[in-house]
Amino acid sequence: MDTVWMWVGFNLFVLVLLALDLGILHRKDHAVGIREALLLSLGYFLLALVFGAGVFRFLGADAGYQFFTGYLIEKSLSVDNIFVFVLIFSFFAVPTQYQHRVLFWGILGALIMRAIMILVGAAVIQAFHWVIYLFGAFLVFTGIKMLITINAKPDLQNNRLVLLLRRHFRITDDFEGNRFFVRRDGLLYMTPLMLVLILVEVTDLVFAVDSIPAIFAITTDPFIVYTSNVFAILGLRALYFALAGIIHRFHYLKYGLSLVLMVVGAKMLLNAWFGEKVIPTEVALLITGILIGGSMLISMIKTRGLPKEAAEEKALHGWVPGNQAETSSKKADD
Numbered sequence: 001m002d003t004v005w006m007w008v009g010f011n012l013f014v015l016v017l018l019a020l021d022l023g024i025l026h027r028k029d030h031a032v033g034i035r036e037a038l039l040l041s042l043g044y045f046l047l048a049l050v051f052g053a054g055v056f057r058f059l060g061a062d063a064g065y066q067f068f069t070g071y072l073i074e075k076s077l078s079v080d081n082i083f084v085f086v087l088i089f090s091f092f093a094v095p096t097q098y099q100h101r102v103l104f105w106g107i108l109g110a111l112i113m114r115a116i117m118i119l120v121g122a123a124v125i126q127a128f129h130w131v132i133y134l135f136g137a138f139l140v141f142t143g144i145k146m147l148i149t150i151n152a153k154p155d156l157q158n159n160r161l162v163l164l165l166r167r168h169f170r171i172t173d174d175f176e177g178n179r180f181f182v183r184r185d186g187l188l189y190m191t192p193l194m195l196v197l198i199l200v201e202v203t204d205l206v207f208a209v210d211s212i213p214a215i216f217a218i219t220t221d222p223f224i225v226y227t228s229n230v231f232a233i234l235g236l237r238a239l240y241f242a243l244a245g246i247i248h249r250f251h252y253l254k255y256g257l258s259l260v261l262m263v264v265g266a267k268m269l270l271n272a273w274f275g276e277k278v279i280p281t282e283v284a285l286l287i288t289g290i291l292i293g294g295s296m297l298i299s300m301i302k303t304r305g306l307p308k309e310a311a312e313e314k315a316l317h318g319w320v321p322g323n324q325a326e327t328s329s330k331k332a333d334d
Contacts, residue, residue: 006223014230018108032100037241044235051231055224062281066219069285070228073218073260076292077211078236079250080146080257084203085240086247091156092196098178102193103237106200113201114208114229121212122222132272135213139265142210146258161202165195214261217268218281249303256295260288 048071056064089099124131156162165171170189176182180194215225243250267279 003223010223010227010230014111014234017234018104021104032096032238032241034242034245037238040238041235041242044231044238048231048235051227055227063219063221063224065281065285066221066224067228069218069281069288070215070224071231072285072288072292073214073264074211074229074232075235076253076260076288077207077214077257078232078239079243079253081203081207081236082240082243082247083254085200086244087154087156088196088199088203092192094193094196095175098175098193100237100241101178102197102200103240106197106204107233107236109201110204110208110233111230113205114212114233115226117208117212118222118226118229121216122220122225125216125220129272132216132268135216136265136268136272139210139213139217139261139268141265143258143261143265146254146261150254150258159199161199162195165190165198171195210261213268214264217264218284250296250299252299252302253292253295256291259291259295263287263291 052064052067052071055067085103088094089102094102125135170187171194172182172184172189172191175193176191178193179191180197182189182191212225212229215228219225264284267284270278
């Protein structure tokens with residue numbers, strides 16, 4: 001019964017935060033400034049800290065370390081989403097005052113999708129222990145794939161998902177304010193804003209396939225997995241607006257994220273193979289912090305003094321769902 005109340009209470013808390021966000025703080029469409037974004041990011045971060053302290057107090061130290069490790073991993077991996085969001089918003093020239101609306105509904109959908117995936121994943125692991133080996137191998141493979149595609153140049157003009165939507169739906173040429181659909185001559189049209197929202201949703205779904213197994217490498221407790229995911233996702237919008245203007249300074253963070261995925265995948269495989277915590281959660285938390293912090297520091301040093309245009313050209317590469325990305329090496333061969 002206590003577990004049920006934890007789930008109910010936490011989800012009610014999330015609904016209140018979402019209602020406060022859309023109904024009060026962002027009732028009117030406006031461009032979110034850096035100061036506002038930083039304050040929101042700080043607010044969500046402090047909420048995560050308070051919740052984590054509560055986990056330590058009521059669920060024990062092991063659960064507390066698991067929550068903070070999972071939160072750090074999910075928060076770090078969510079930065080990779082921001083690279084893709086910047087690419088999508090830039091390509092479709094989404095007005096800044098409508099970007100928050102897209103991200104709000106995109107993240108609301110992400111919360112629902114991730115809740116389903118987490119519950120299913122936890123049930124599968126509990127029923128079939130060998131699935132842990134698949135998750136671990138998948139994380140190592142994903143980390144390697146991320147390293148390979150870091151310098152890939154996305155081609156959103158010929159993105160397969162965009163071409164598919166344009167082929168099967170009527171889409172207006174221009175934005176229609178903040179509307180996702182409009183009617184013209186009795187026919188329903190999708191607006192480019194809806195097209196962008198679909199790309200954002202699919203992006204998060206694809207990234208969730210990577211990030212959720214990563215936290216299962218830390219803990220298989222569905223409540224810890226879910227809450228750490230939710231706190232990371234809730235702060236994603238604010239983090240986007242805080243970092244969008246300087247995201248080009250964090251190119252080497254992608255290398256750190258790739259290594260984090262490989263480390264947690266290896267942790268999952270080793271712990272499953274030996275049937276004990278060969279790599280404790282505290283060690284995984286420390287390694288994750290060093291990799292993320294180190295890659296951010298290297299990014300700031302490497303891009304210091306580099307012209308913004310050159311830094312953006314270097315940073316805004318990567319893989320976008322539906323893309324057949326062209327790597328730098330392939331481009332050079334051509």
